Amino acid sequence: xxxxxxxxxxxxxxxxxxxxxxxxxxxxxxxxxxxxxxxxxxxxxxxxxxxxxxxxxxxxxxxxxxxxxxxxxxxxxxxxxxxxxxxxxxxxxxxxxxxxxxxxxxxxxxxxxxxxxxxxxxxxxxxxxxxxxxxxxxxxxxxxxxxxxxxxxxxxxxxxxxxxxxxxxxxxxxxxxxxxxxxxxxxxxxxxxxxxxxxxxxxxxxxxxxxxxxxxxxxxxxxxxxxxxxxxxxxxxxxxxxxxxxxxxxxxxxxxxxxxxxxxxxxxxxxxxxxxxxxxxxxxxxxxx
Amino acid sequence: xxxxxxxxxxxxxxxxxxxxxxxxxxxxxxxxxxxxxxxxxxxxxxxxxxxxxxxxxxxxxxxxxxxxxxxxxxxxxxxxxxxxxxxxxxxxxxxxxxxxxxxxxxxxxxxxxxxxxxxxxxxxxxxxxxxxxxxxxxxxxxxxxxxxxxxxxxxxxxxxxxxxxxxxxxxxxxxxxxxxxxxxxxxxxxxxxxxxxxxxxxxxxxxxxxxxxxxxxxxxxxxxxxxxxxxxxxxxxxxxx
Numbered sequence: 001x002x003x004x005x006x007x008x009x010x011x012x013x014x015x016x017x018x019x020x021x022x023x024x025x026x027x028x029x030x031x032x033x034x035x036x037x038x039x040x041x042x043x044x045x046x047x048x049x050x051x052x053x054x055x056x057x058x059x060x061x062x063x064x065x066x067x068x069x070x071x072x073x074x075x076x077x078x079x080x081x082x083x084x085x086x087x088x089x090x091x092x093x094x095x096x097x098x099x100x101x102x103x104x105x106x107x108x109x110x111x112x113x114x115x116x117x118x119x120x121x122x123x124x125x126x127x128x129x130x131x132x133x134x135x136x137x138x139x140x141x142x143x144x145x146x147x148x149x150x151x152x153x154x155x156x157x158x159x160x161x162x163x164x165x166x167x168x169x170x171x172x173x174x175x176x177x178x179x180x181x182x183x184x185x186x187x188x189x190x191x192x193x194x195x196x197x198x199x200x201x202x203x204x205x206x207x208x209x210x211x212x213x214x215x216x217x218x219x220x221x222x223x224x225x226x227x228x229x230x231x232x233x234x235x236x237x238x239x240x241x242x243x244x245x246x247x248x249x250x251x252x253x254x255x256x257x258x259x260x261x262x263x264x265x266x267x268x269x270x271x272x273x274x275x276x277x278x279x280x281x282x283x284x285x286x287x288x289x
Numbered sequence: 290x291x292x293x294x295x296x297x298x299x300x301x302x303x304x305x306x307x308x309x310x311x312x313x314x315x316x317x318x319x320x321x322x323x324x325x326x327x328x329x330x331x332x333x334x335x336x337x338x339x340x341x342x343x344x345x346x347x348x349x350x351x352x353x354x355x356x357x358x359x360x361x362x363x364x365x366x367x368x369x370x371x372x373x374x375x376x377x378x379x380x381x382x383x384x385x386x387x388x389x390x391x392x393x394x395x396x397x398x399x400x401x402x403x404x405x406x407x408x409x410x411x412x413x414x415x416x417x418x419x420x421x422x423x424x425x426x427x428x429x430x431x432x433x434x435x436x437x438x439x440x441x442x443x444x445x446x447x448x449x450x451x452x453x454x455x456x457x458x459x460x461x462x463x464x465x466x467x468x469x470x471x472x473x474x475x476x477x478x479x480x481x482x483x484x485x486x487x488x489x490x491x492x493x494x495x496x497x498x499x500x501x502x503x504x505x506x507x508x509x510x511x512x513x514x515x516x517x518x519x520x521x522x523x524x525x526x527x528x529x530x
Contacts, residue, residue: 020374020389023300023382044420052403052411059402059443124397125415130374283377286370287306 020130032278036189039134046135050142068150076102076154083219092162094221099158100247101218104180107148108242109209111184114140116202118192123289133282137188141181148177155250164252172249179263180242186267186274193277196288216240238266295386296467296498297349297372302381304342304367304522341367342378343522349498356509356530357502359519365502368519369393369469372500387466387497390416392474395460396452405440405447405455406431412459426462433488434458435481450477454485461488468493470501473508506530 058064084094195201222234241259248255357365373391453476516530
């Protein structure tokens with residue numbers, strides 16, 4: 001007999017036929033899929049919680065989340081000036097490149113950092129009420145998307161000064177951001193589960209992310225490596241492709257097909273991993289907290 | 290759906306906690322386990338588990354007021370968490386008919402830097418109300434807490450008693466079919482406590498079933514029509530309180 005789980009967080013649960021059942025031979029897979037489905041569907045809840053997280057983080061500061069914008073602006077300003085001179089690149093080439101790169105990178109690296117603690121940070125909730133795990137991950141991704149939007153403000157003046165004006169390529173930014181968010185979701189589920197179980201993984205992730213930052217062409221142009229016949233260092237780096245699918249359309253350069261191919265492949269493989277982990281360990285997560 | 294009078298039916302529930310000592314929880318042991326064969330590997334494989342619930346079966350009917358008793362560590366809170374749906378049993382079947390309100394940790398999800406009103410919203414949403422539904426309740430909850438203008442201030446500025454009042458007001462604002470409680474909630478000064486008790490009585494009266502864990506025989510005999518005694522995770526006996 002197929003039984004639908006009630007949506008764990010619902011308004012309509014007041015009806016008395018809301019049933020919670022475990023141990024009746026429901027397949028682990030259908031439960032995992034149900035977790036993802038009801039987690040995503042509760043968008044009004046994770047949107048509100050994620051927004052609350054941002055408000056709370058900047059509660060007592062006057063400028064609030066605009067601090068993010070300011071610190072990113074300073075960072076990009078200094079980088080454009082110093083590294084532009086170091087690499088002997090004209091500022092109208094380097095500033096937009098590094099500006100967009102940093103903003104996208106910040107988004108990706110924050111997603112990875114917070115993915116590790118996505119369940120650990122909501123221990124009290126996970127241990128007390130039945131809420132889809134995916135909901136916590138959605139909250140985390142949404143929160144970081146809002147932060148990203150604040151950071152992205154920095155790009156606007158750079159674009160107005162150095163950009164190529166409005167062009168159709170800019171529309172490609174939307175699917176690119178969606179792709180990053182989708183990857184943030186699977187990373188949140190997979191890393192969230194792994195890090196809850198093995199508490200050594202978060203520092204490893206932090207370290208890796210830092211290393212990858214230097215290996216990825218964000219502060220330096222990929223052409224520098226191809227001039228030395230090291231193109232593969234860039235092509236084999238999936239992070240480069242994630243940055244590139246956003247950066248290229250903004251800079252008005254064509255997005256290499258390879259980048260979208262890699263991003264698509266990572267998304268598919270990543271979701272398969274996340275699904276497998278969720279299927280096997282979803283019900284164990286509260287015990288590990 | 291064939292719905293008898295029972296609201297909860299549990300068959301042979303087993304809950305096991307893996308015991309990860311700080312060292313156990315690390316990747317090191319697991320990796321070493323893969324590469325070495327000696328004692329460490331043994332450690333990683335034969336991890337210690339604690340059986341918190343061991344083959345618990347019961348049926349709770351509409352109208353039941355169940356008191357859970359037992360020593361510390363006998364499995365009362367774990368059982369409540371299983372009934373709340375947070376812990377999924379390793380073995381066994383569990384069916385719950387109706388909306389469950391978990392009053393186990395009423396301060397759950399309180400954010401000290403947020404205002405009282407914001408905390409009401411956060412908490413109510415975590416308890417399962419939709420944001421639209423919640424908006425209609427916020428005023429009533431605020432009023433019940435008698436915190437007045439404090440509700441616009443961060444919870445950090447509240448006294449412990451005021452925080453409890455707020456938590457109580459929110460937690461008890463939702464009517465549910467099945468109430469789970471870990472000890473009687475007592476909050477605030479004498480006057481507020483009386484009001485709180487009345488409110489608890491009211492939501493218990495409205496509910497179909499109450500499951501309360503307590504160390505107080507008086508409370509159980511006053512409140513409950515059934516008693517369940519747990520020992521070492523086993524259901525030792527059913528008794529009439």
